[in-house]
Amino acid sequence: MTVVAGLDAGTQSVKLVIYDAQARSVIAGASAPLELASRDDGSREQHPAAWVNAMRACFGAIDAGVRRRIVAIGVSGQQHGFVPVDAAGDVLAPAKLWCDTSTSAECEQIMQAAGGAANCIAEAGNPILAGYTASKLPWTRRHRPDVYARLATILLPHDYLNFVLTGERYCEHGDASGTGWLDVRTRAWSAAMLAATDAERDLGACLPPLVEADASFPITAAMASALGLSPQVRISAGGGDNMMAAIGTGCVAEGRLTMSLGTSGTLFAYADRPIVDDAGAWAAFCSSSGGWLPLICTMNCTVVTEHVARMFGFSTRDGDARVEATPPGADGLTFLPFLNGERTPDLPLGKGVLAGLAAHNMHEAHLYRAAMEGATFSLRYGYDAFVGAGMGFERIALTGGGANSAAWRQMVADVFDLPVDVPAQVESAAFGAALQALWSLQRAQGDSNTLAEVAAAHVAVDPALASTPDPERVRRYAPAYRRFLRHLDAARPVYAAAAASSA
Known part of the structure; x- marks a missing residue:
């Protein structure tokens, strides 16, 4: 039973x-x-x-x-x-x-x-x-x-x-x-x-x-x-x-942070009380465990890397080699990955933007890395809102299809400067x-265990898939992320105007 x-x-x-x-x-x-x-x-x-x-x-x-x-x-x-x-x-x-x-x-x-x-x-x-x-x-x-x-x-x-x-x-x-x-x-x-x-x-x-x-x-x-x-x-x-x-x-339980790299990207934490932002910087959701789940959602994550791989005729299973062949920051190439519009940042009519194209980075490997970096930077943008609200985290539990990529696991560790665990x-x-x-079922049978206790007993991580931040790559991603934010600031009025004209 x-x-x-x-x-x-x-x-x-x-x-x-x-x-x-x-x-x-x-x-x-x-x-x-x-x-x-x-x-x-x-x-x-x-x-x-x-x-x-x-x-x-x-x-x-x-x-x-x-x-x-x-x-x-x-x-x-x-x-x-x-x-x-x-x-x-x-x-x-x-x-x-x-x-x-x-x-x-x-x-x-x-x-x-x-x-x-x-x-x-x-x-x-x-x-x-x-x-x-x-x-x-x-x-x-x-x-x-x-x-x-x-x-x-x-x-x-x-x-x-x-x-x-x-x-x-x-x-x-x-x-x-x-x-x-x-x-x-x-x-x-x-x-x-x-x-x-x-x-x-x-x-x-x-x-x-x-x-x-x-x-x-x-x-x-x-x-x-x-x-x-x-x-x-x-x-x-x-x-x-x-x-x-x-x-x-x-x-x-408090202090836990999970990132999901799926078609969409999500970043969420547990809270035992409503965590509402007056500016709506994150989704103030309830959890399905009796608590609350402040959540950041981006609408473009693995879908972006999949599109780039398909465009150049290779499988995302072979994408890690492209990432490893290029440096953090993709040699100046920045990808705003808003192929499906975007929720974080709030640009429902946003479109993808490639910036910084030059002869030295106009290659499939650079574009694939830039796509992966853009999806990761979008989640970092949401994470910054969590940190700005006083939330603190020690590790990231990484899940979703993107977690199968060793290059993406390491990129998350380096961009967020936090250790990454992957559930078994x-x-x-x-x-x-x-x-x-x-x-x-246990509750219906009279058991008083909390869901946190059930999860603690059954959720395990795979130590072979853990990643720790590399100080040199952490340093090199910092200016690339600042460049992403500058391009985002430049593009935001364009797509905000598009939304206003369609209303």
């Missing part, structure tokens, strides 16, 4: 991890790819049916005997997605995702209706930034009026998978923070932000009830049969992928979801 599963529905794939808590071992895993539908207006969409099909494929790839041993499942999902369903639970349209910037104008409209960004922060703890769920509602009302008319419930991606598994519509505080509608201080839906989003409709009636982090629900008999699971399986509250990665990397379980969001499922 110790085998649990974690399912992570990301942007590029759905991943499944099966964990034996008694043996302290991942005993099986599977993944299934997803496709992203993109349009020139910034739309980024997926149909929720693809997530369900991928989930079925993942469980189908696991040995039947292992599946029958599973007692609890946690679901992690990409944050901010907008899944509109009708009264019968049928999906009405493709889900608009976290990386969708087609609703940038709606962000501004909501904030204006709320009295400005400062008032949004006062009401709920966060402004409405590009990609947040709230902006997708007025976009849907304008562009998909038939969907808006039939809309009964708004679900987030992981909420939708929970609904498929349990037949219940519910949401937890961590993922709910990313909608822009949750007051993170009171952990309740904000009536003021709902009214600012749509003054003509009671949006509160479209939102599922909020449940605590240790909540769990029974799987439906039909889904248990379809997936080859025991009908006794419990489904935990789950959460957003960043919240689940926090659990999976042990970032559930690389699928941190799926693993965190499994640990939350284990914790919720």
Whole structure:
């Protein structure tokens, strides 16, 4: 009775991890790819049916005997997605995702209706930034009026998978923070932000009830049969992928800092109280562990290095050699990597900028390094806001696909001048979801252990992948980062003006 599963529905794939808590071992895993539908207006969409099909494929790839041993499942999902369903639970349209910037104008409209960004922060703890769920509602009302008319419930991606598994519509505080509608201080839906989003409709009636982090629900008999699971399986509250990665990397206690190098880049810390910035320098989210999770998100991380590698016809698996062949600072080449617009810094209509091109650095290796440096510098920009607010950290837990790169691990250690650890379980969001499922099951059985205690017992690091700062490279990255900030200051007015003209 110790085998649990974690399912992570990301942007590029759905991943499944099966964990034996008694043996302290991942005993099986599977993944299934997803496709992203993109349009020139910034739309980024997926149909929720693809997530369900991928989930079925993942469980189908696991040995039947292992599946029958599973007692609890946690679901992690990409944050901010907008899944509109009708009264019968049928999906009405493709889900608009976290990386969708087609609703940038709606962000501004909501904030204006709320009295400005400062008032949004006062009401709920966060402004409405590009990609947040709230902006997708007025976009849907304008562009998909038939969907808006039939809309009964708004679900987030992981909420939708929970609904498929349990037949219940519910949401937890961590993922709910990313909608822009949750007051993170009171952990309740904000009536003021709902009214600012749509003054003509009671949006509160479209939102599922909020449940605590240790909540769990029974799987439906039909889904248990379809997936080859025991009908006794419990489904935990789950959460957003960043919240689940926090659990999976042990970032559930004060002083912990996790960085995720995925399609997007994130940097987050645990807090036992709301950590709100009056200027909105970071996302003031709740965690999916009963606390809070101040978070920096950049919308362009591994996606940038992947684009550069594809442009020159090589695999990112061979990218480290390009980085090692070039010096810190890429011989003066600077890349502002805002291919998908950007959230940190807040430039939803931002574009990529290459600066400092010269004959000596116009090579694929320099451009690949500059892309990796640009993604890392964007996260350093957010980290500086954390430090400026008085937060302090001793180490970084690094996760996500970028953590597989030895060159990127060393770059993070050098740019941040902090030691880097890599958790032994690389699928941190799926693993965190499994640990939350284990914790919720234990709580239901009367165990009083905290989630921090569960994480301390099960989260381990891989000492072979640790990186420590190299003093010489730390020194050489400092002027390169200052150059990045100067180019950012120069580009910011251009894309701020673009946003203003599109409003």
